[in-house]
Every structure is written in C-alpha cells, then in structure tokens.
Amino acid sequence: MTATLQALTRVLDLIVLGLLLGSPAARAADLTAREIMVKSYEVSRVQDSTGVGVLTLYNASGDKRVRETTQVGKLDPNGRDQKRLIRFVSPADVKGTGLLTVEHHDGDDDIWIYLPALRKVRRIVSQEKSNTFMGSEFSYVDILDPQVDDYTHTLVGKVALEGVECFKIESVPTSAAIKDEHGYAKKVSWIRGDNFVASQIDFYDKTGALLKTQTARNIHEVDKTAHKWLPLVRVMSNHQTKRRSELVLKDIKVNVGVGDDVFSTANLERGR
Amino acid sequence: MEAEQRTGVLRRYVTWITGHPRWVVALVILATALLATQLRHLRFYLDPDRTLPPEHPLVILGNRITEVFGGKNVVVVGLEVRDGTIYDQATLNRVKRITDRARDIPGVIPSNILSLSAVNVKDITGTEDGMQIRRVMAEVPGDEQGITALRERVRSNDLVHGLLVSADEKMTLVIIDFSSTEKPGGFAGIHRRVSEIIEPEQDTNTAIHLAGLPIQLHQMEVYSERMKYVFPLALLVIALLLYGVFRTVQGMIIPLLTAILSVVWGLGIMGLIGWALDPFNVMTPILILAIGAGHSVQILKRYYEEFHRLRDNRAAVIESTSRIGLAMLTAGIVAATGFASLITFRVPTFSAFGMLTASGILSALVIEMTFIPAIRALLRAPDEAHLGKEQRTRIFDPFLSALAGWINGGKSKYIVGVFVAVVALALAGISQLVIENGLSTFFAGSSRVMQDMEAINAEGAGAFVVQVLVEGKGEDALKDPQALREMERIQEFAASQPGVGKVVSLVDFMKKMNKALNGDDPRFEVLPDTSELIAQYLLLYSMSGDPGDFDRVVDFGYQRSVITIYYRYDTYLKIKALTDSIEGFIATHLAGSQLTYRVGGGIANMLPLTEVIIQGKIKNILQVCGVIFGVASVVFLSLLGGLLVLLPLLIAVLANLGLMGLAGIEMSVSTATITAMALGIGADYSIYFMFRIREELSRGESWARSLEISEMNSGKAILFVATSVALGYACMCASGFLVHIHLGTLVPVTMLVSSLGALTIMPAILMATKPRFLTRGSGQRKA
Structure with a gap:
C-alpha cells in the first residue's frame, strides 16, 4: 500500500514537474546534479549590474540596522572575480561613504574606502577573504556563488517548495581547503525546476551543525534576452546566533555595459 | 487545671497510640517512604541569579549587560611558560588549539573569545596609503622571523599586550565567555569541557591556570560535596555522645531517629511542593537535626524519669509524652510559625529556608507524637542495670544543682553580672564585624583554584570583569x-x-x-x-x-x-x-x-548577592524573633513570657555575631546564613523549662523546688542535646572547607552559649519576677 502510494506520488511529481517546466522538462529530468548546479550558476551570472541595495540587519532581539546603498558590479573576464563599487545613501551620517572592492580569487582582495568626513581614499588591507559581507550574515562566498566544481553535488530528489518543484541537491566541498575557506561542511540547495534559481540553501558549519538558511523571494528575470534571473529579496537566517540579514535589490539593470573606469579610486573619491 | 485538661486530651491520645503501636509504626513508615520518593523531585541549584530578587536594580543591570554584551560567565585560561617566553611555536600552537576547540563548547559566545589567535582579536595599523586590519595571529608563524614579527605586532598593540600577553611575556590568556551555563552542563560542565581542552596542552615547561567565576562556583560545588562525608561523621559522633550521656542504646538511637526522619520529611515536603534548594539552604538539615534531637531528648529524658517512678513501660511512655508533649507542641509550633513567616519573603532562598525549617520542625513534632511513643511501647523496657546507668549522677548534675543553688541562694546577681559581661563582650565583637564576601575567601590559599587565580592575577590583566553600561x-x-x-x-x-x-x-x-x-x-x-x-x-x-x-x-x-x-x-x-x-x-x-553610566555586570553581580543575602538574613532574624515573641506572648498571655522565650534566641544570635567579630570571621553570605540558623537553636529551651516549672508549681511545689527539679531534668536534657550536637557539628571542621569550618565552630558555640543562657539568666529572671503566667490556675501562692 505504502509502496503503491510512493510510486503514485513519484509519477505525480514528474507530471507536475513536466507541466511546470514545459518542454525543457524532458531534458531537466535527465540532468545530473552537477549539470543542474552549472545551470543554476549560469542563470544568475551577469556581466555587470547596477542598482540599489537595501541591507537590513536584525539581531537576536529583533533590533535592526538599515543601510541603503547604490551598487555597481562587474565580472572579471576570468569569470570568477568581481569588481564592486558600493556607495552608502543612508543613514545620513555615513552618506557618501564608498567602498571599492576588487576580488582576487588567488590572493588578498583589494579594498579601498572613501570616508567623506576624512575626505581621503584609504586602502584597506584585509588578509582574510572577508567572512562577512558588510557586517551581515551573508559571507562574500554566499553573495557571489562559488565555483560549481568547488563542491561535489548529489541529487537527493525532487521536492515541492512553496508550490514549485525543486531539485534538492546536497553539496560537499571537494577539499579541506575549500571547507576551511568557505566555512561549510555541507550545503543543501533547493534549485527551482523552472528557472534554476536556488530557492533555498541550508548551510552546515564545519562541525556539521545547521548554521544558516538562505531563502530567495521575488525571483525576477532581469535579462529577458539572455534569460538571466535574480532573486530581488534574499534573507539569510543564522540558526546559531538567531541573527538575520535581508538584502533587497531595487532598480536592477544587468548587462548594461559598465565601463572599467567606474572601478577606480579616483571615481571612488569623487563621491556623490 | 487548664493545663491538666490539655494534658488530659494528650493522655487519651497517647494511650490510643500506644494501644495500636504496630499500626502507627506502619503508617509512619509508609509516610516516610512516600516522602522519601518525593526526594526525587527535590531540585538543587547553584545559580546566584536565581537567589536574587529579579527586580533588584543591580540584577536588572547585570542581566541587561549580559544580554547585550555578555561578560557574565567569563573563564580565563592562562598559559604560563617556565623557560623562555610565550613566543615559541609550541606555545602559540597551544593557544591556537585551545582557542579553536573552545569555540565548539556548547554555550560559548564565539565572538567573545579573546586570545592571540581568536578571530576577533585584530590588529589595526596604518599603512602608507591606508589601513591594515588583520587578525593578530590567524596562523601560527612557521619561522623565527614570523614569530619576531608577531611579537612586535603585539608589543605595539596595547589592546593585546597587557591583556592577552603579560608584561614579561611569560603568560598568555585565552578568555572564554559563556552565554549560558545550562548548555555546557552547569559549572561542572564548563570546568570539565575547558579542562578537557587544556589538559593535553600541559607539559614540563607549560603550566595552565584556570580562573573566573564559573571555575570558582564549580570549586564551591566540589567542596560542598564534602558534606556527604562530613555529615555522616557528625551523626556518628552525635550518636556516640548521646550514648555517653544516656548510657543506653535507646538514648543513642531514638533522638537520631527523630532527627533523621524529620530531615527526610522536611526535604520530602520541599520535593512534594516543588520548591528548590540553593547552596545556602543545603545547610538547613543541620538545623533541623539539632531541633529534632532537642525535642526527642527532652521526651526521652522525661521517659526515664517517669519509668523510674512508675516502673511500667507503657505508663511511662504515656506519662512522659503527655506531660512533655504540650511543651513540645508549644515550642515547636511557636518556632515553626516564626520560620514559616519567612514565606512572605519574595527572595526564593529565604522563603525556602523558612519553609524547610518549618516543615522540619513540624515533622519532628509529628514523629515525636506518633512514631516514637509507638516504637517505645513496642521496645522492651529498660532493665535495672540500664536504668541505674541512666540515673547515675554524672558530670552535669553537680553543675546543675549548683546552678539551682546559686539562683535560689540569692546569687543571681553574679549570673546577671556574667551575663552582662558576655553580652558586652558580644557587643564589642559585633562592633568589629566586617561585611566581606567572595568565593575566593572560602578557599584555602594552597588550593589549586586559588593558586591559579593568583598566577593569572599576578601576570595577567585580572581574572574578573566589571562592566560600565553606557546608555544614551x-x-x-x-x-x-x-x-x-x-x-x-x-x-x-x-x-x-x-x-x-x-x-x-x-x-x-x-x-x-x-x-x-x-x-x-x-x-x-x-x-x-x-x-x-x-x-x-x-x-x-x-x-x-x-x-x-x-x-x-x-x-x-x-x-x-x-x-x-x-x-x-x-x-x-x-x-x-x-x-x-x-x-x-x-x-x-x-x-x-x-548619557547614563551604571557600574555592574560580571563579578559586580557579587554586590547585590552579598547585600541582598546579608540584609535579607538580618530581616529574617528580626521577623522570626518578632513572630516568636508575639506567638509566645499569646501562648503565655504575658509579654514577659514572650520575652523569656525570646531570650535564648537573642543570646544565640548575639553569641554568634559576637564570636564572629572577636574571631575576625567576616559577615558573608555563608556566615549570615549560619546566623539565621542560630535562631532555631535555643528557640525551644525556655519553653521546656518554663512548662516544667509550671508543672511543678501546679503540683504544689515551691518556686525554689520547682526550679531545682526543672534544672535537674529539663535543664539536663538541654545540656545533653547541646553538648552532643555541638561536639558532633564541631567535626565539620575536618572538611577543610571554610564554610564547613564556620558551621563547625559557630553552630556549636552558639548552641552552648544559648543553652547556658536558658539554664542561668532565664531562670534567674523567672525567680526574680515569679511571673503570674506560670502560676495561673495552679493555686500556688507566691512564696
């Protein structure tokens, strides 16, 4: 009886998946875990982007700090490193503060900061691959998806998450070095069958305990020609510290041809 | 005749009890078994927080600081090297391993860990074109050059040098902060988990010291456990001494049986109603034991007296229990009411103390009025040889008869003189009393915990934290x-x-x-x-x-x-x-x-603890005295009666505080607790004594003769119990733990002084005033 029900559920799952995915469903059903992750990686990979980011940090008691920024980003031709210029709009007393980051996957990142009250650009040397993205629960690794082959992926099954059929994929780091650098022993991702955006990711810390959960909402097709999708709202909840960070993107434009000169200290100092 | 009527009711009751001894014994055993099962529910905790009133401003402040910034349960690990400095690979690797493993202890606030290799211990330095923010030691340097660079970095960082590395560079600290003590398994759990991490890191050149409040509280628990060995030893000594004074096995066993059953019942009742005990109340059974034994010895002494007269076991049981029963019930109910009134205190430690003591006293009364007469009815009557031994004149008799002689012979003024001198001495002692409290004052200087603390304090920044909350x-x-x-x-x-x-x-x-x-x-x-x-x-x-x-x-x-x-x-x-x-x-x-600035947090939580407990205990003492005075005045329908009941209590408290002042023992949380316990000791002496005088007067005896009989019987029983219990408790000094040493000195001295007061100054006042409340209804003329 149970076996029959299970079989029936599986068939129903496949039918629902097929309906949702339309014609790619036939192909999607045959994809390996790695192929799913590659698609997921590529679907949100844009050459450049501009927009407004509102980062809200909540502590365990629910108090919040809100920071509104304008952000410009551009992907390096190597496809791994990103340049990013972030300018604070609010709170008022930090308005104009700028942050220019140039990532080097094989070395220390370059970070310059412009503090309007100091009226100087200063270079910040930080030997760590910054653990936290602007003091939030997101780490830089979380914000910028890691390389697919940094992890070994296993397709656990297909499950519906909030009415959308998803591939549930377990990923473990391929080396101890990556485990150390990223700080995760395991990740479990729910990749949407329709647009391959990760709808939810559970992060497990180095001891194997559940550390954080990221959920994505307002998943939006930001480039209709290249079929690029981005979640406009991402929430990262830390289960261990009970803190939570929410990143809301607004006015996002992608692949608009941002010039390299944007990412210069001179431009940083110009302020706004 | 009123008294005779009351003993009449009691007599019928005891007659019934001794007529159904097996039933009564079975019922008491059943009740004891049921209450013993409730001991399972008895909760103990060692959490200073739960001892404090939550609305105390310093408690609110402490909790607020802890909630936002942590810093309450700070453990300091000090790595000290004998040769060289901490700047060698082996030591730095130890620091890194301890830091890394500490993060995994449940309840640790990872971001509050401070050490050379901690994630949040950063070096902020300027560069030509900007600023460098890096961990002081993300990885242990692989070569001499790296180590030298690290040393230079630390020397120029005054947030690290002087806090995490000592000035002479021979000690480095790992500071670990726990948000909760429950998650790691209490203070014992914190101690065990930290010890597991540091033990493999010690070697001939590296000594590792452990300090901080959780470590001290754990040590407190360890020492408190010694009570398990010391208490039975005290019981054994009390038993032997009781045998010494009574010279019969019954005399040895029965008072202890009542005492132990009262403790089991009292604790069982606490378990039944779900009230928890804290470290301050763990000592209360010692008080219940003394009170229970006190009642039992009074009845037992009277039993031998009556048996000697009547030569009939059951008749002696009935006579002694009904005669003394009234005094015991009065004394017990007066004292129990006094202690039960502490339930009105909202601070759990005080209400629990009152509840436990009152339950223990009432249990002793119930047991003495049921189990003891029943079992004595079942036991064989003492033979002539035993009776002879019990009745033989012994060391106390000449003393007691001399006392009666002095008082009757108009030498009361000398007694009053001695008493005034003792009170003056006690007051002089009290003027020297100092309030001091701190866990480290309880530990011997040679103990590991003290040596560790001193090592960290000598070289490091300090093993304790005080915080100032700044609020805009x-x-x-x-x-x-x-x-x-x-x-x-x-x-x-x-x-x-x-x-x-x-x-x-x-x-x-x-x-x-x-x-x-x-x-x-x-x-x-x-x-x-x-x-x-x-x-x-x-x-x-x-x-x-x-x-x-x-x-x-x-x-x-x-x-x-x-x-x-x-x-x-x-x-x-x-x-x-x-x-x-x-x-x-x-x-x-x-x-x-x-802005508002408030000083508190960390070890400053010791301030409200000390103040609340000491002030609270003083209020406890005043309240219990007030209630006992009030109830006793009503019972005797005389304010003088109330005052006379209060007298040995006051003497006990004065003696206790005076001795502390003279001996340089500070008023601390533990000694204040002992002082409040001193109240219970001696609460019964006057009542027994006055009831006996009243009884003798009602028989038509003169005041002088009544006094003599009371001294020789009731007085002797008081001395029996005071000496045996006092010397038994003196054994607690063997524990070596200062709290137990205080118990082992203060309780015995208090008992002896208070019992002597009940046998000297109290009767002297009685004889001088010959109060009407003792002759009321007896037809006795003032002689």
Whole structure:
C-alpha cells in the first residue's frame, strides 16, 4: 500500500514537474546534479549590474540596522572575480561613504574606502577573504556563488517548495581547503525546476551543525534576452546566533555595459 | 487545671497510640517512604541569579549587560611558560588549539573569545596609503622571523599586550565567555569541557591556570560535596555522645531517629511542593537535626524519669509524652510559625529556608507524637542495670544543682553580672564585624583554584570583569564625540584604580582607527571630533569583522556600549571600592552628562548577592524573633513570657555575631546564613523549662523546688542535646572547607552559649519576677 502510494506520488511529481517546466522538462529530468548546479550558476551570472541595495540587519532581539546603498558590479573576464563599487545613501551620517572592492580569487582582495568626513581614499588591507559581507550574515562566498566544481553535488530528489518543484541537491566541498575557506561542511540547495534559481540553501558549519538558511523571494528575470534571473529579496537566517540579514535589490539593470573606469579610486573619491 | 485538661486530651491520645503501636509504626513508615520518593523531585541549584530578587536594580543591570554584551560567565585560561617566553611555536600552537576547540563548547559566545589567535582579536595599523586590519595571529608563524614579527605586532598593540600577553611575556590568556551555563552542563560542565581542552596542552615547561567565576562556583560545588562525608561523621559522633550521656542504646538511637526522619520529611515536603534548594539552604538539615534531637531528648529524658517512678513501660511512655508533649507542641509550633513567616519573603532562598525549617520542625513534632511513643511501647523496657546507668549522677548534675543553688541562694546577681559581661563582650565583637564576601575567601590559599587565580592575577590583566553600561537617550547617541570623550575619561580613571589590569571600550577602537587612517601618526591617536567621522569609523569597523565582533562593543542602535574593566579581585569590599570610586567619579565629573553610566555586570553581580543575602538574613532574624515573641506572648498571655522565650534566641544570635567579630570571621553570605540558623537553636529551651516549672508549681511545689527539679531534668536534657550536637557539628571542621569550618565552630558555640543562657539568666529572671503566667490556675501562692 505504502509502496503503491510512493510510486503514485513519484509519477505525480514528474507530471507536475513536466507541466511546470514545459518542454525543457524532458531534458531537466535527465540532468545530473552537477549539470543542474552549472545551470543554476549560469542563470544568475551577469556581466555587470547596477542598482540599489537595501541591507537590513536584525539581531537576536529583533533590533535592526538599515543601510541603503547604490551598487555597481562587474565580472572579471576570468569569470570568477568581481569588481564592486558600493556607495552608502543612508543613514545620513555615513552618506557618501564608498567602498571599492576588487576580488582576487588567488590572493588578498583589494579594498579601498572613501570616508567623506576624512575626505581621503584609504586602502584597506584585509588578509582574510572577508567572512562577512558588510557586517551581515551573508559571507562574500554566499553573495557571489562559488565555483560549481568547488563542491561535489548529489541529487537527493525532487521536492515541492512553496508550490514549485525543486531539485534538492546536497553539496560537499571537494577539499579541506575549500571547507576551511568557505566555512561549510555541507550545503543543501533547493534549485527551482523552472528557472534554476536556488530557492533555498541550508548551510552546515564545519562541525556539521545547521548554521544558516538562505531563502530567495521575488525571483525576477532581469535579462529577458539572455534569460538571466535574480532573486530581488534574499534573507539569510543564522540558526546559531538567531541573527538575520535581508538584502533587497531595487532598480536592477544587468548587462548594461559598465565601463572599467567606474572601478577606480579616483571615481571612488569623487563621491556623490 | 487548664493545663491538666490539655494534658488530659494528650493522655487519651497517647494511650490510643500506644494501644495500636504496630499500626502507627506502619503508617509512619509508609509516610516516610512516600516522602522519601518525593526526594526525587527535590531540585538543587547553584545559580546566584536565581537567589536574587529579579527586580533588584543591580540584577536588572547585570542581566541587561549580559544580554547585550555578555561578560557574565567569563573563564580565563592562562598559559604560563617556565623557560623562555610565550613566543615559541609550541606555545602559540597551544593557544591556537585551545582557542579553536573552545569555540565548539556548547554555550560559548564565539565572538567573545579573546586570545592571540581568536578571530576577533585584530590588529589595526596604518599603512602608507591606508589601513591594515588583520587578525593578530590567524596562523601560527612557521619561522623565527614570523614569530619576531608577531611579537612586535603585539608589543605595539596595547589592546593585546597587557591583556592577552603579560608584561614579561611569560603568560598568555585565552578568555572564554559563556552565554549560558545550562548548555555546557552547569559549572561542572564548563570546568570539565575547558579542562578537557587544556589538559593535553600541559607539559614540563607549560603550566595552565584556570580562573573566573564559573571555575570558582564549580570549586564551591566540589567542596560542598564534602558534606556527604562530613555529615555522616557528625551523626556518628552525635550518636556516640548521646550514648555517653544516656548510657543506653535507646538514648543513642531514638533522638537520631527523630532527627533523621524529620530531615527526610522536611526535604520530602520541599520535593512534594516543588520548591528548590540553593547552596545556602543545603545547610538547613543541620538545623533541623539539632531541633529534632532537642525535642526527642527532652521526651526521652522525661521517659526515664517517669519509668523510674512508675516502673511500667507503657505508663511511662504515656506519662512522659503527655506531660512533655504540650511543651513540645508549644515550642515547636511557636518556632515553626516564626520560620514559616519567612514565606512572605519574595527572595526564593529565604522563603525556602523558612519553609524547610518549618516543615522540619513540624515533622519532628509529628514523629515525636506518633512514631516514637509507638516504637517505645513496642521496645522492651529498660532493665535495672540500664536504668541505674541512666540515673547515675554524672558530670552535669553537680553543675546543675549548683546552678539551682546559686539562683535560689540569692546569687543571681553574679549570673546577671556574667551575663552582662558576655553580652558586652558580644557587643564589642559585633562592633568589629566586617561585611566581606567572595568565593575566593572560602578557599584555602594552597588550593589549586586559588593558586591559579593568583598566577593569572599576578601576570595577567585580572581574572574578573566589571562592566560600565553606557546608555544614551536615543539612537545614535554614541556617535556624539562628547559621549566618547566622557567614556574615555571614565576609562582612564578606572585604569588608575588599584587592582585594575586593563580597561577596554569602543574608545580604543576609535582611536586606533583614527591613527591608522592618518598614516599611523601618533598625534592622531585621539578620538575623532565629528559625529560623521565617528559614524563612518563605526561603519568601517562593523564591516571588518564577524557581525558578532562589533556587537561586543556597541549595540544595534548605537545607543548602548560597555566599558570592560579587567579586575584582580572577587571580594565584596574590593569590588565595592572599585564601583564606588567609579560611581563617585561619574557623579563628580560627569554630572551634566547626556548619557547614563551604571557600574555592574560580571563579578559586580557579587554586590547585590552579598547585600541582598546579608540584609535579607538580618530581616529574617528580626521577623522570626518578632513572630516568636508575639506567638509566645499569646501562648503565655504575658509579654514577659514572650520575652523569656525570646531570650535564648537573642543570646544565640548575639553569641554568634559576637564570636564572629572577636574571631575576625567576616559577615558573608555563608556566615549570615549560619546566623539565621542560630535562631532555631535555643528557640525551644525556655519553653521546656518554663512548662516544667509550671508543672511543678501546679503540683504544689515551691518556686525554689520547682526550679531545682526543672534544672535537674529539663535543664539536663538541654545540656545533653547541646553538648552532643555541638561536639558532633564541631567535626565539620575536618572538611577543610571554610564554610564547613564556620558551621563547625559557630553552630556549636552558639548552641552552648544559648543553652547556658536558658539554664542561668532565664531562670534567674523567672525567680526574680515569679511571673503570674506560670502560676495561673495552679493555686500556688507566691512564696
């Protein structure tokens, strides 16, 4: 009886998946875990982007700090490193503060900061691959998806998450070095069958305990020609510290041809 | 005749009991078994928080600081090298391993771990074109050059040098902060888990010291456990001494049986109603035992007296129980009412003390009125040989008869003189009393826990933390340069106080950033002077570490911050001296401030604990005295009667406090608890004595003869129990733990002084006043 029900559920799952995915469903059903992750990686990979980011940090008691920024980003031709210029709009007393980051996957990142009250650009040397993205629960690794082959992926099954059929994929780091650098022993991702955006990711810390959960909402097709999708709202909840960070993107434009000169200290100092 | 009527009711009752002894014994055994099963539900805790009234301002402050910034359960691990300095690979690797493994202990606040290799211990330095923020030691340097560079980095970082590395570079600290004590398994769990981490790291060149409040509280638990061995030893000694005075097995066993059953019943009742016991109340069974034995010895003594007269076991049981029963019930109910009145205290430790003592006393009454007469009815009557032994004149008799002779012979003035001298001595002692409290005062200087603490205090910044909570009126209040300048002044003042090893706050980070972002120019090692610059430094700092790192320093709304003071002392007077001087500084120099500053947190939680317990215990004593005086006055329908009942109690408390003052024993949480226990001792003496005099007067005896009979019988029973229990408790000194030594000296001295008071000054006053309440209805003329 149970076996029959299970079989029936599986068939129903496949039918629902097929309906949702339309014609790619036939192909999607045959994809390996790695192929799913590659698609997921590529679907949100844009050459450049501009927009407004509102980062809200909540502590365990629910108090919040809100920071509104304008952000410009551009992907390096190597496809791994990103340049990013972030300018604070609010709170008022930090308005104009700028942050220019140039990532080097094989070395220390370059970070310059412009503090309007100091009226100087200063270079910040930080030997760590910054653990936290602007003091939030997101780490830089979380914000910028890691390389697919940094992890070994296993397709656990297909499950519906909030009415959308998803591939549930377990990923473990391929080396101890990556485990150390990223700080995760395991990740479990729910990749949407329709647009391959990760709808939810559970992060497990180095001891194997559940550390954080990221959920994505307002998943939006930001480039209709290249079929690029981005979640406009991402929430990262830390289960261990009970803190939570929410990143809301607004006015996002992608692949608009941002010039390299944007990412210069001179431009940083110009302020706004 | 009123009294005779009452004993008439009792007589019928005891006759019934002794007529159904097996039923009664079975029922009492059943009740004991049922109450013993309730011991399972008896909860013990060692949590200073739960001892304190939650609405106490310092408790609220302490909880608030802990909630936002942590710092309450700080464990300090000190690695000390014998040869060389800590700057060698082996030692640095130990630091890294201990730090890494500490993060995995449940209940640890990872971002509050401080050590050379901790994630949040950063070095902020200026470079030619900017600023460098890096961990002081992310990895242990692989070569000499790296180690030398590390040493230079640390030497130039005064947030690390002097706090995490000692001035002579022979000790380095790992500071671990626990948010909860439950998760790691209590203080024992914290001690075990930290020990597991540090033990493999010790070797011939490396000594590892462990200090901090959780470690001390654990040690307290370990010492308290010695009671398991000392208490049975005390019981054995009491048994032997009882045998010594009674010379019969019954005389040895019956009082102890009542006493132990009363303790089991009292604790069982606590389990049944679900009231928890804290370390202060764990001593209460010692009091119940003394009271229970006291009642039992009175009845037993009377039993032998009656058996000698009647030569019939059952008749002697009925006669003794009904005669003395009234005195016992009166004494017991008066004392139990006094202690039960403590339930009105909202502080759990006091209400639990009152409840447990009252339950124990009432249990003793029930057992003495049921089980003991029943079992004695079942036992064989003493033979002539035993009776002879019991009745033989012994050391107490000449003394007691001499006492009666003095009082009757008009020598009361000498007794009053001695009494006045004793009271004067006690008052002189009391004037010397000092309030002092601190866990370290309970430990021997040679103990591991003290040596560790001293090692860390000698070389490190201090094993304890005191915090100043800085609070602004609204959000962003701390971005005001004036606010930071005020904090800086407090910090500088605190650092100049004796015993302070280091003071750390947001001010240090601001100054470091300002200097670093201005090309490491020392002239810029000052606070930024605009709120915009402060806001931007804060933003930069918040982005440079773990999210939890920054929260250690300032809260989410930039409204609250904390100044952390590393302090070498954990004792009340020292902590009070520090907090008073800082509060005084703030009141004098920062009177018009927009911010509020409150000193508390960390080891300063010891202040409310000490004050609440000591003041509370004094209030306890006054209340119990008041209630006992009131109830006794009603019972005797005489204020003098009430006063006479109160007298041995007051003597007990005076003797206890006086001895403490003379012997230089400080008034601490533990000795205040013992003083409150002293009340229960001696609460019964007068009542037994006065009932006996009343009984003899009603038989038509003269006052003089009544006094003599009372001294020789009731008085002798008082001396029996006081000497046996006092000497039994003196054994507790063998524990070596100061709390037990205090118990083993203060309780015996209190018992002896109080019993002597009941046999001397109390009868002297009786004979001088010949109060009407003792002759009422007896037809006795004043003689």
